[in-house]
Amino acid sequence: MTTPQSIASTDAVPAVMGLVNxxxxxxxxxxxxxxxxxxxxxxxxxxxxxxRFRESVEGKQLTFASALDALGTTLLEVTGGxxxxxxxxxxxxxxxxxxxxENIDAPSFLVMLETGRDSMMExxxxxxxxxxxxxSLCPAIDxxxxxxxxxxxFTECLQAMARGAETGxxxxxxxxxxxxxxxxxxxxxxxxxxxxATSCSILLNSxxxxxxSQLEKTK
Amino acid sequence: xxxxxxxxxxxxDDAVRGYVKAHAGRIETTDNPRVLKSAQAGKSKRVxxxxxxxxxxxxxxxxxxxxxxxxxxxxxxxxxxxxxxxxFDAMRAANSGEGVACLYGNYAGDNMNVKMAIKLAEKEGxxxxxxxxxxxxxxxxxxxxxxxxxxxxxxxxxKIGAARASEGASLDEVIASAQKAxxxxxxxxxxxxxxxxxxxxxxxxxxxxxxxxxGIGHHGEPGITTSPLVSASEMADKMLDIILPDLPFTKDDRxxxxxxxxxxxxxxxxxxxxxxxxxxxxxxxxxxxKTIAGNLFTSLEMMGVTLTLMKLDDELERLLNTxxxxxxxxxxxxxx
Numbered sequence: 202m203t204t205p206q207s208i209a210s211t212d213a214v215p216a217v218m219g220l221v222n223x224x225x226x227x228x229x230x231x232x233x234x235x236x237x238x239x240x241x242x243x244x245x246x247x248x249x250x251x252x253r254f255r256e257s258v259e260g261k262q263l264t265f266a267s268a269l270d271a272l273g274t275t276l277l278e279v280t281g282g283x284x285x286x287x288x289x290x291x292x293x294x295x296x297x298x299x300x301x302x303e304n305i306d307a308p309s310f311l312v313m314l315e316t317g318r319d320s321m322m323e324x325x326x327x328x329x330x331x332x333x334x335x336x337s338l339c340p341a342i343d344x345x346x347x348x349x350x351x352x353x354x355f356t357e358c359l360q361a362m363a364r365g366a367e368t369g370x371x372x373x374x375x376x377x378x379x380x381x382x383x384x385x386x387x388x389x390x391x392x393x394x395x396x397x398a399t400s401c402s403i404l405l406n407s408x409x410x411x412x413x414s415q416l417e418k419t420k
Numbered sequence: 421x422x423x424x425x426x427x428x429x430x431x432x433d434d435a436v437r438g439y440v441k442a443h444a445g446r447i448e449t450t451d452n453p454r455v456l457k458s459a460q461a462g463k464s465k466r467v468x469x470x471x472x473x474x475x476x477x478x479x480x481x482x483x484x485x486x487x488x489x490x491x492x493x494x495x496x497x498x499x500x501x502x503x504x505x506x507x508f509d510a511m512r513a514a515n516s517g518e519g520v521a522c523l524y525g526n527y528a529g530d531n532m533n534v535k536m537a538i539k540l541a542e543k544e545g546x547x548x549x550x551x552x553x554x555x556x557x558x559x560x561x562x563x564x565x566x567x568x569x570x571x572x573x574x575x576x577x578x579k580i581g582a583a584r585a586s587e588g589a590s591l592d593e594v595i596a597s598a599q600k601a602x603x604x605x606x607x608x609x610x611x612x613x614x615x616x617x618x619x620x621x622x623x624x625x626x627x628x629x630x631x632x633x634x635g636i637g638h639h640g641e642p643g644i645t646t647s648p649l650v651s652a653s654e655m656a657d658k659m660l661d662i663i664l665p666d667l668p669f670t671k672d673d674r675x676x677x678x679x680x681x682x683x684x685x686x687x688x689x690x691x692x693x694x695x696x697x698x699x700x701x702x703x704x705x706x707x708x709x710k711t712i713a714g715n716l717f718t719s720l721e722m723m724g725v726t727l728t729l730m731k732l733d734d735e736l737e738r739l740l741n742t743x744x745x746x747x748x749x750x751x752x753x754x755x756x
Contacts, residue, residue: 241620242500277536278505281474281496286504286532324532381528382639 206355207306208415210299213265216411217272221251223407224400231403235396238383243284243396250280250288265305270296283381284397287325287334294320307355314342314362325380332376332383332390334397340369341405356413363409370394370402421621423721428618432475432497439482443747447485452509454495454502456482461491461514467585467594468492468514471524471578472507472534474499476617477638479748480717484578486746488586498617498720499639501529507537511548519547519591523581523598525570526554549591551598553577555607555728557666558635558644571638572680572717572726573605575749576740583742597739604731606663610655611636611643611682611724634658638682638719638726652689656696659727664704669731671705676712676740678728683718685725690714693725710740716748 224231224247232244254275258268273292276285295317302309318338327333329340344365348358371394378390425431433453440449440456448457462468472494473481481493491514494502502510511520520541524530531552538548553570555577560567581598589597611633614623625640627633632650635643650658669675679694681687690713701708709732717726730736743753 282500283529
């Protein structure tokens with residue numbers, strides 16, 4: 202029996218909740234990476250925002266879309282700096298893209314990723330190569346799209362996305378920050394990972410893993 | 421690190437609580453603990469004027485709330501942009517139906533959060549226009565002026581914008597005046613020591629003993645040069661050499677001068693520096709029509725000083741002299 206190619210919207214909710222654990226588990230790591238060229242608060246800010254999201258939806262009946270929307274809205278409400286509006290707008294746009302869908306399949310997941318990315322880019326104004334979280338997100342989406350175009354299953358697409366995010370994250374080590382506060386450091390920003398790209402890779406990997414095991418479960 | 425704090429993670433909440441108690445009557449809280457408003461905000465039909473930014477710059481930003489000054493401010497963590505929700509709630513608090521002028525500084529986080537806040541405000545039918553301060557000359561070359569950061573010149577932009585709003589001007593007129601103020605304003609800073617965000621416990625940059633950083637930013641962003649420490653008069657000359665040619669300010673101009681300490685600079689030394697600023701401007705044939713000096717826009721406990729000049733015309737001078745009351749700057753009006 203083959204793995205199914207779609208997940209019911211309500212079955213995808215745990216994947217969103219799983220993001221909270223992924224961020225909390227990496228709280229210290231993210232702050233440490235951020236401390237090298239930033240102000241060292243990335244882990245705490247992310248963890249606070251994601252934890253508040255979990256509290257805000259406790260006991261509520263959620264769909265994949267409403268969970269993503271609640272996450273985005275909470276980040277806009279409680280997370281200042283750059284991360285609140287960037288991740289906030291991304292998750293809200295993703296939510297809109299899957300709103301009303303009973304099932305999430307590989308093509309609709311791609312559209313969701315791209316919609317989220319576009320919204321984030323409109324707010325942030327960064328481009329790939331600027332040493333930001335886009336350097337995880339964009340290669341991840343590219344890998345996913347390539348896999349999908351070559352006829353891969355949903356699971357394989359998710360695996361490709363996770364690998365793309367990881368490779369993309371690692372590529373930020375050799376980049377010079379061209380936007381945001383780290384850009385003031387110029388050459389000094391080279392040699393360390395970007396904290397946002399790291400958290401983005403953690404999020405995409407967590408999402409991929411949760412959805413894969415959900416696909417396995419519904420086999 | 422020796423500081424007068426309770427807990428490093430709670431400095432913003434603790435400070436805001438104290439501020440509200442100290443200035444009760446003039447300042448009011450809102451449903452959002454990170455948004456304060458002036459007692460006058462939204463009471464009469466006029467354009468609301470709001471700003472917001474990270475904490476650690478006191479009296480900016482909340483210290484400029486008041487009559488004919490700011491109507492509402494969004495308060496962020498130390499050196500970190502307020503949330504989009506807080507900017508939005510500030511816009512809401514300041515809105516009396518005539519629209520809201522959001523006058524803030526050019527930083528990546530603030531830009532994004534304001535952008536999102538405007539989207540939220542538009543959904544509620546609140547019209548918002550912005551002016552983004554970029555008065556810090558050393559932060560980018562002139563051909564890349566839109567990348568420059570906003571620093572102490574923001575205070576002049578708020579004063580002008582709020583004074584225009586108090587005259588009953590439309591949102592577009594308030595924005596035009598605030599933009600004009602900014603277009604005629606240039607700033608520069610010199611830092612002598614770094615500053616420490618309490619939650620981090622140690623400075624995230626350093627300035628070597630006997631050195632000063634010319635062109636330093638309000639969060640310790642690197643300046644143009646690090647050079648041996650010089651006298652206050654020489655600092656004044658260095659600063660004027662950077663900002664005078666940039667606008668440029670020339671003979672027969674009338675200017676407002678704003679000198680601010682960065683937090684740890686004794687007021688006495690601010691006046692030592694200003695003495696040379698005034699002397700040099702006189703030598704250049706530039707008239708100082710107005711001076712504002714003090715710790716007006718700080719960077720925690722950084723030792724250092726910023727200098728801001730605004731070239732005046734009749735409109736800007738009138739608006740600068742409009743009576744206004746705030747903790748950071750109270751204007752009695754022109755004496756003559």
